[in-house]
Amino acid sequence: MIYDVPVSLSSTDYTSSNVQIELQKLCQSFSLTPGQISDKWGKEIIFAGVNKDGSLNTNSTANEPGHWFDMDGNICVWGKRAQIYSELDKDNFIFKVGQYPGHCRTGEKYTIRQCLVYGYETGQKVQATFVFNITIE
Numbered sequence: 001m002i003y004d005v006p007v008s009l010s011s012t013d014y015t016s017s018n019v020q021i022e023l024q025k026l027c028q029s030f031s032l033t034p035g036q037i038s039d040k041w042g043k044e045i046i047f048a049g050v051n052k053d054g055s056l057n058t059n060s061t062a063n064e065p066g067h068w069f070d071m072d073g074n075i076c077v078w079g080k081r082a083q084i085y086s087e088l089d090k091d092n093f094i095f096k097v098g099q100y101p102g103h104c105r106t107g108e109k110y111t112i113r114q115c116l117v118y119g120y121e122t123g124q125k126v127q128a129t130f131v132f133n134i135t136i137e
Helices: 023-030 034-040
Strands: 002-007 016-020 045-050 066-069 084-089 094-099 109-121 124-136
Touching (some): 002 016, 002 094, 023 034
Antiparallel strands (some): 016 094
């Protein structure tokens, strides 16, 4: 699922935009209801950040569950390299996508990815990837 996300620039505040998951698409891809997704969270369904090379990182580096990303779209920790963050409100299926104050510039564009991986049988998985194309305004 691909989302275009405008984020306001600020040199002092962690500005962000909310992105509502296309829940019907997610439910279809997992063949589950929203309640079943919530029930399986952290067990059969895991949340991960996706690095530029496609590797997954299940360790949160922002408010859990969430990640900080560098300018190349790779997961990093809060600090000098951090540009963009994305945190998931798993109860309401809403991502909060924002910028690190003073690290971004107007007009910059970033692409970051996070995913949910559902292990529905031993050795059988389906992955729903959320791609955020972010423009700093």
